[in-house]
Amino acid sequence: MENVNLKINGISVSAPAGSTILEAARIAGVKIPTLCFLKEINEIGACRMCVVEVKGARNLVAACVHPVNEGMEVQTNTPKLLESRKRTLELILSDHERKCLSCVRSGNCELQELCKELGVADEDYFAGERNHYEPDTSAPHMIRDNNKCILCRRCSAVCEKVQTVGVIGPNNRGFATAIGSPFEMGLGDTSCVACGQCIAACPTGALYEKDNTDDVLAAIADPEKHVVVQPAPAVRAALGEEFGYPMGTDVEGKMAAALRRIGFDKVFDTNFSADLTIMEEAHEFLDRVKNGGVLPLMTSCSPGWVKYCEHYYPDQIAHLSSCKSPQQMFGAIAKTYYAQKMGIDPKNIVCVSVMPCTAKKFELTREDEDAAGVPDVDISITTRELARLIRKLGIDFCSLPEEGFDDPLGESTGAGVIFGATGGVMEAALRTAVETLTGEELASVEFTEVRGTAGIKEATYHVAGMDIHVAVASGLSNAKIIMDRIRSGESQYHFVEIMCCPGGCVNGGGQPQVHGNVRNFTDVRAIRAKVLYDNDAAKTLRKSHENPSIRRLYEEFLGEPGSEKAHHLLHTTYVERSVNEI
Amino acid sequence: MSEKKQTVPFSGTKEQEQALREVIAGHKDEPGALMPVLQKAQEIYGYLPIEVQKMISDQMGIPMEKIYGVATFYSQFNLNPKGRYRISVCLGTACYVKGSGDIYNALMEKLGIVGGECTPDGKFSLDACRCVGACGLAPVMMINDEVYGRLTVDDIDDILAKYE
Numbered sequence: 001m002e003n004v005n006l007k008i009n010g011i012s013v014s015a016p017a018g019s020t021i022l023e024a025a026r027i028a029g030v031k032i033p034t035l036c037f038l039k040e041i042n043e044i045g046a047c048r049m050c051v052v053e054v055k056g057a058r059n060l061v062a063a064c065v066h067p068v069n070e071g072m073e074v075q076t077n078t079p080k081l082l083e084s085r086k087r088t089l090e091l092i093l094s095d096h097e098r099k100c101l102s103c104v105r106s107g108n109c110e111l112q113e114l115c116k117e118l119g120v121a122d123e124d125y126f127a128g129e130r131n132h133y134e135p136d137t138s139a140p141h142m143i144r145d146n147n148k149c150i151l152c153r154r155c156s157a158v159c160e161k162v163q164t165v166g167v168i169g170p171n172n173r174g175f176a177t178a179i180g181s182p183f184e185m186g187l188g189d190t191s192c193v194a195c196g197q198c199i200a201a202c203p204t205g206a207l208y209e210k211d212n213t214d215d216v217l218a219a220i221a222d223p224e225k226h227v228v229v230q231p232a233p234a235v236r237a238a239l240g241e242e243f244g245y246p247m248g249t250d251v252e253g254k255m256a257a258a259l260r261r262i263g264f265d266k267v268f269d270t271n272f273s274a275d276l277t278i279m280e281e282a283h284e285f286l287d288r289v290k291n292g293g294v295l296p297l298m299t300s301c302s303p304g305w306v307k308y309c310e311h312y313y314p315d316q317i318a319h320l321s322s323c324k325s326p327q328q329m330f331g332a333i334a335k336t337y338y339a340q341k342m343g344i345d346p347k348n349i350v351c352v353s354v355m356p357c358t359a360k361k362f363e364l365t366r367e368d369e370d371a372a373g374v375p376d377v378d379i380s381i382t383t384r385e386l387a388r389l390i391r392k393l394g395i396d397f398c399s400l401p402e403e404g405f406d407d408p409l410g411e412s413t414g415a416g417v418i419f420g421a422t423g424g425v426m427e428a429a430l431r432t433a434v435e436t437l438t439g440e441e442l443a444s445v446e447f448t449e450v451r452g453t454a455g456i457k458e459a460t461y462h463v464a465g466m467d468i469h470v471a472v473a474s475g476l477s478n479a480k481i482i483m484d485r486i487r488s489g490e491s492q493y494h495f496v497e498i499m500c501c502p503g504g505c506v507n508g509g510g511q512p513q514v515h516g517n518v519r520n521f522t523d524v525r526a527i528r529a530k531v532l533y534d535n536d537a538a539k540t541l542r543k544s545h546e547n548p549s550i551r552r553l554y555e556e557f558l559g560e561p562g563s564e565k566a567h568h569l570l571h572t573t574y575v576e577r578s579v580n581e582i
Numbered sequence: 583m584s585e586k587k588q589t590v591p592f593s594g595t596k597e598q599e600q601a602l603r604e605v606i607a608g609h610k611d612e613p614g615a616l617m618p619v620l621q622k623a624q625e626i627y628g629y630l631p632i633e634v635q636k637m638i639s640d641q642m643g644i645p646m647e648k649i650y651g652v653a654t655f656y657s658q659f660n661l662n663p664k665g666r667y668r669i670s671v672c673l674g675t676a677c678y679v680k681g682s683g684d685i686y687n688a689l690m691e692k693l694g695i696v697g698g699e700c701t702p703d704g705k706f707s708l709d710a711c712r713c714v715g716a717c718g719l720a721p722v723m724m725i726n727d728e729v730y731g732r733l734t735v736d737d738i739d740d741i742l743a744k745y746e
Contacts, residue, residue: 169651190647580640
């Protein structure tokens with residue numbers, strides 16, 4: 001593409017034609033503050049934080065959406081601009097509940113950060129009428145507090161464009177404008193899939209998960225309870241960001257050490273049950289292929305995706321794998337196999353999960369997720385909540401030693417850890433399914449065709465005389481494309497992996513929030529995913545069926561993958577839901 | 583927001599539904615078709631209750647929140663039907679300084695509805711309006727085409743009684 005030449009603050013810059021002033025400024029090393037802008041998601045130029053002066057232009061222009069032209073002269077930091085940005089912030093503050101000390105985002109709030117950087121001195125500069133809202137607590141996983149909302153529309157843009165769910169949006173007009181659901185129904189009454197991408201997009205404390213950290217501490221303090229914990233693969237790829245580590249740092253060892261210091265009786269690993277999921281899911285896939293079952297088989301690890309399928313494609317739920325998710329499989333095994341081994345009544349085991357996900361809070365409440373007659377998983381907290389717990393207990397995360405996980409539910413292979421990135425479940429399943437089909441060892445365990453952050457990936461593998469067509473999608477707008485192909489009958493797929501969040505769990509709705517001004521210029525998904533692929537590559541055992549603890553579990557307890565016992569404990573059922581239920 | 587709640591049960595007919603289907607079919611796969619469809623739907627039903635928005639959402643594949651957001655943004659759209667007797671209280675400058683705000687509040691209290699709503703029996707609907715051109719009579723309200731001027735709160739009961 002051709003470049004155009006312009007000057008920003010007197011610095012000559014050459015930027016591709018079609019770039020915005022914001023992008024060109026980035027090339028010149030000039031930072032322009034943004035607030036409502038999320039690249040490719042919310043490009044509405046509404047908040048006026050990124051205003052700049054363009055020579056010859058009548059008004060200040062929004063750098064986030066204004067394209068560059070040849071010979072353009074841009075100023076980004078004149079007194080007029082600094083004053084304008086400050087006034088804009090003061091206007092936002094005039095209808096913002098400024099309970100910053102008790103706010104979940106205090107210290108990590110984009111509005112707070114801008115007020116500090118741009119020198120807002122008086123939050124009451126525009127004192128006047130205020131809106132007052134009741135927080136919406138109707139959803140199982142999150143709260144929306146419109147008193148903290150600044151109407152940037154990042155949440156509703158993500159919900160509608162990225163996830164194609166669109167259950168929240170701006171209602172009414174002018175001063176009465178508020179983000180909500182149709183006919184002011186609670187979020188819990190809509191077809192919200194609980195993905196939490198709105199929380200990840202929110203610049204303030206208006207959206208946050210329901211906090212279960214006190215439930216965790218209460219369980220640990222109860223001498224009757226044996227409390228076990230399982231962190232998901234993607235947690236170790238992002239938890240470090242909460243403690244100042246650069247994005248892309250693997251903090252697996254410190255995370256295990258922190259969990260032990262929090263006081264869990266056993267520190268296990270969801271990677272273990274990810275391996276178990278592969279054993280069951282690969283078996284289910286081969287069974288469906290051999291016995292004419294419903295194809296393509298679709299993965300069921302992602303509870304946001306499962307709920308989406310139930311709401312929007314209820315006629316297609318037979319495609320979903322009956323396998324429980326790794327979170328739920330872990331709980332099922334902890335409360336049966338492990339309980340028996342340890343001689344503990346499953347009623348006295350509290351299973352806590354740490355997830356990059358808010359939908360896991362919903363998943364643990366589903367029907368048919370109670371292998372031992374009690375809920376498989378009792379409490380699910382997000383990566384952010386774990387960081388909160390670590391801080392609350394005064395654990396100095398950065399100086400912790402690297403520790404390992406406990407036996408027998410802490411051992412895992414490289415196949416388990418890549419579950420956290422889009423394509424990872426597919427690759428892990430292929431490693432096991434292909435070896436099972438051919439009876440031969442794979443020359444290379446890396447199925448690179450299904451790696452990467454593209455929204456949709458397709459590949460065909462020639463295995464044991466047959467072509468296996470696979471597809472991988474992440475983000476529900478991509479899932480929708482795949483599902484429409486399947487529904488219309490045009491797809492040739494045998495096996496489909498779908499993750500609700502774009503990029504998979506590493507970019508889940510429960511992960512540390514990444515500020516807009518970082519996320520717009522950083523490939524968060526790729527950087528975090530690399531942690532998992534590096535973790536996998538460093539492992540000796542990289543195939544789920546080679547996990548010694550998994551082998552022992554089958555020998556001692558489950559029998560074969562797909563056995564009656566495995567089916568009873570590790571598989572579940574789905575329900576048909578609807579959209580726009582009145 | 584309580585002012586948007588629906589108070590009158592939906593009583594759409596099969597003929598109305600068929601007419602709406604035809605409108606939507608006429609705009610199939612047309613970008614930006616929501617506004618004309620909503621305008622036609624309001625012509626057919628007189629207002630845009632949840633039942634109508636659901637039909638539009640299901641048939642056009644547009645999230646209901648998007649439709650509701652548009653319907654609550656533009657003042658031309660009503661979420662509630664109009665009553666047999668449409669009360670409009672002028673909140674224009676002259677009427678307002680003469681106390682029409684009190685009249686409006688008293689009507690809301692007596693009818694048990696807020697502005698924009700209709701009583702559950704479908705009899706009265708209440709709206710605020712801007713200047714009916716009778717400032718000399720301020721404060722003013724209209725019920726259908728009848729104008730009532732120089733109102734006090736004490737007049738309201740007698741006026742409403744005429745419509746029993």
